[in-house]
Amino acid sequence: MAKYMGKRLLSSLLTLLLVSIIIFSLVHLIPGDPAAIILGPDATVQSLEKVRAQMGFDKPIVKQYMDWITGALRGDLGVSYYNNAPVTPEIIRRLAPSLTIAVIAQLVAILISIPLGVVSAKNKGCKSDYAISVFTLLGVSVPNFLLSLFLVLILGVGLKVLPVSGYGSLSNGLWGYFKYLVMPIIALSLAQAGLLTRMTKSTMSDIINTDFMKAAKAKGLSERNRLYKHALRNTLSPILTIVGQTFGSLIAGTAIIEIIFNIPGIGQLIVTSITKRDYAQLQGIILTVSVIYISINLIVDLLYGVVDPRIKLTGKKEGS
Amino acid sequence: MNGNTSHEVASLDKAGIREHRRIMLKSFLRNKLALTGLIILMALTLLAIFAPSITPVDPYEMEVANRLQPPSREHIFGTDAFGRDVFTRTIYGLRISLTVGILTALFTMVAGMIIGLLAAYFDFLDNVLMRLTEAMMSIPTTLLAIALMTLLGATTGNVVLSMAIVSTPGVARLARSTALSVKQALYIEAVKSQGASWARILFKHIAPNILSPIIVQTTFIFATAIITEASLSFIGVGVPPPIPSLGNILYEGKAVIYDSWWMVTFPGIFMILSVLAINILGDGIRDLLDPLSNR
Numbered sequence: 001m002a003k004y005m006g007k008r009l010l011s012s013l014l015t016l017l018l019v020s021i022i023i024f025s026l027v028h029l030i031p032g033d034p035a036a037i038i039l040g041p042d043a044t045v046q047s048l049e050k051v052r053a054q055m056g057f058d059k060p061i062v063k064q065y066m067d068w069i070t071g072a073l074r075g076d077l078g079v080s081y082y083n084n085a086p087v088t089p090e091i092i093r094r095l096a097p098s099l100t101i102a103v104i105a106q107l108v109a110i111l112i113s114i115p116l117g118v119v120s121a122k123n124k125g126c127k128s129d130y131a132i133s134v135f136t137l138l139g140v141s142v143p144n145f146l147l148s149l150f151l152v153l154i155l156g157v158g159l160k161v162l163p164v165s166g167y168g169s170l171s172n173g174l175w176g177y178f179k180y181l182v183m184p185i186i187a188l189s190l191a192q193a194g195l196l197t198r199m200t201k202s203t204m205s206d207i208i209n210t211d212f213m214k215a216a217k218a219k220g221l222s223e224r225n226r227l228y229k230h231a232l233r234n235t236l237s238p239i240l241t242i243v244g245q246t247f248g249s250l251i252a253g254t255a256i257i258e259i260i261f262n263i264p265g266i267g268q269l270i271v272t273s274i275t276k277r278d279y280a281q282l283q284g285i286i287l288t289v290s291v292i293y294i295s296i297n298l299i300v301d302l303l304y305g306v307v308d309p310r311i312k313l314t315g316k317k318e319g320s
Numbered sequence: 321m322n323g324n325t326s327h328e329v330a331s332l333d334k335a336g337i338r339e340h341r342r343i344m345l346k347s348f349l350r351n352k353l354a355l356t357g358l359i360i361l362m363a364l365t366l367l368a369i370f371a372p373s374i375t376p377v378d379p380y381e382m383e384v385a386n387r388l389q390p391p392s393r394e395h396i397f398g399t400d401a402f403g404r405d406v407f408t409r410t411i412y413g414l415r416i417s418l419t420v421g422i423l424t425a426l427f428t429m430v431a432g433m434i435i436g437l438l439a440a441y442f443d444f445l446d447n448v449l450m451r452l453t454e455a456m457m458s459i460p461t462t463l464l465a466i467a468l469m470t471l472l473g474a475t476t477g478n479v480v481l482s483m484a485i486v487s488t489p490g491v492a493r494l495a496r497s498t499a500l501s502v503k504q505a506l507y508i509e510a511v512k513s514q515g516a517s518w519a520r521i522l523f524k525h526i527a528p529n530i531l532s533p534i535i536v537q538t539t540f541i542f543a544t545a546i547i548t549e550a551s552l553s554f555i556g557v558g559v560p561p562p563i564p565s566l567g568n569i570l571y572e573g574k575a576v577i578y579d580s581w582w583m584v585t586f587p588g589i590f591m592i593l594s595v596l597a598i599n600i601l602g603d604g605i606r607d608l609l610d611p612l613s614n615r
Contacts, residue, residue: 018455
């Protein structure tokens with residue numbers, strides 16, 4: 001177990017290092033002198049020199065990367081090209097609504113998809129399986145921003161039951177806070193549930209046909225007991241994997257949806273970074289989201305040890 | 321799955337192959353869902369190809385006096401904020417979105433297969449390439465595409481390029497893992513002993529045998545690319561306006577959603593139809609090529 005954990009931790013760190021190099025090089029390859037971008041077209045040669053020295057653009061590129069990454073390790077992602085303010089506090093402030101929405105949507109999706117997947121696997125070929133397949137197909141095929149637009153049209157503009165856009169704080173009471181989040185969460189979780197239901201169904205159908213499930217049936221255990229206690233436990237690790245792997249696209253999806261609902265999250269921050277050419281902020285955002293994504297997948301992999309006792313014995317993930 | 325031994329390959333003569341193809345085609349035609357997907361996709365493609373003959377209107381022609389008109393006989397999908405015909409823009413948008421999607425899928429397939437095959441064959445490349453693809457996949461794809469678009473500049477070609485770059489690692493890893501198992505087959509040993517070069521072994525003997533999973537994956541990349549194109553438009557780094565892509569029209573529709581329901585509804589339906597058709601076609605192809613999966 002310790003060996004498995006150590007190996008997994010080390011490989012995550014290596015991935016993280018590579019990710020930081022990729023993001024840094026991408027942003028530093030953007031054509032144009034960053035000092036000129038900061039000062040605008042009227043800058044004098046002296047002021048350009050001054051900004052270059054101040055921001056460290058005159059240093060060799062490797063030194064610039066080292067400065068950035070050592071800063072990032074201490075939680076300092078550099079200063080904004082636009083207003084010279086440190087970018088970390090702003091990114092954290094904007095991450096809060098995005099992560100809240102993404103996490104709630106993920107939980108809602110799990111709650112919807114596990115029972116649906118089990119029912120679908122159990123009643124293979126029946127009407128309920130067919131109906132659930134249609135649901136998953138739509139979930140996978142209707143992009144969440146499009147679902148958001150349709151929700152806005154129906155619930156916001158048509159029926160006027162929910163606010164079309166905006167973001168409330170918790171000080172406005174629980175409903176004052178959540179009424180702005182209902183539509184984004186529905187939009188994100190339905191698509192996510194489509195994906196998770198498919199996964200649950202296919203793993204569950206594999207497991208239903210295994211010998212140990214037949215043995216459980218022969219022992220006379222009830223169907224409920226067999227499905228939800230014996231079979232479901234074995235589907236947990238694949239489901240967890242998908243939950244981890246899709247978290248990145250879930251956060252990215254949240255970013256897009258925020259633009260529709262005018263939620264002050266990372267999506268809007270990305271847009272302002274790009275329009276103001278604040279590349280320090282852009283690289284900070286992408287690095288932060290990637291770190292979160294990598295950490296979640298690391299946690300998922302470590303959780304395998306808890307969910308799947310076989311790993312504890314062999315120190316290896318099945319199939320690897 | 322791909323364990324064709326040299327004996328089996330030899331016994332598969334031309335007639336056998338033809339028979340095999342006939343059976344495949346028959347079972348595909350029997351899969352009603354996949355067939356529906358194919359028919360919808362073909363209809364949409366025809367609509368996109370013949371857009372200029374279907375609608376006589378110029379998608380860029382503005383009639384400001386006629387702005388934001390609801391659907392009518394003259395403008396069946398209404399008009400947008402500049403008085404442009406939404407039906408015309410939608411089918412031209414479909415044209416751009418389908419083109420961008422299919423080009424992305426093809427680029428990804430070729431690049432992913434080359435990288436995956438090289439990694440599977442050369443051990444010294446394997447570690448480097450797989451580490452690199454893993455790192456790229458650790459950055460959420462849409463965000464990586466946004467960064468690439470900022471770097472490359474917003475043009476239609478760059479949309480294809482950046483979406484292809486972000487989806488290549490997944491295909492490369494799939495190609496590698498499939499190729500690794502094919503590499504063990506006896507017939508590879510046989511051609512190797514006959515002195516075949518690595519390029520010949522990889523691209524003539526291994527590549528055809530890893531195609532099935534790659535083709536299935538490529539259809540899903542096609543569908544995802546249509547969605548990602550629109551996401552990029554929402555961030556403002558997609559196909560540059562005023563070019564009509566489905567993403568651009570939807571983004572413009574978002575701004576006027578209060579009084580013009582038609583601006584998001586019609587292009588939205590076309591986008592759903594395209595993605596849905598491609599997805600069910602992909603599911604159908606997967607069931608056909610690998611009957612054991614998901615059945």
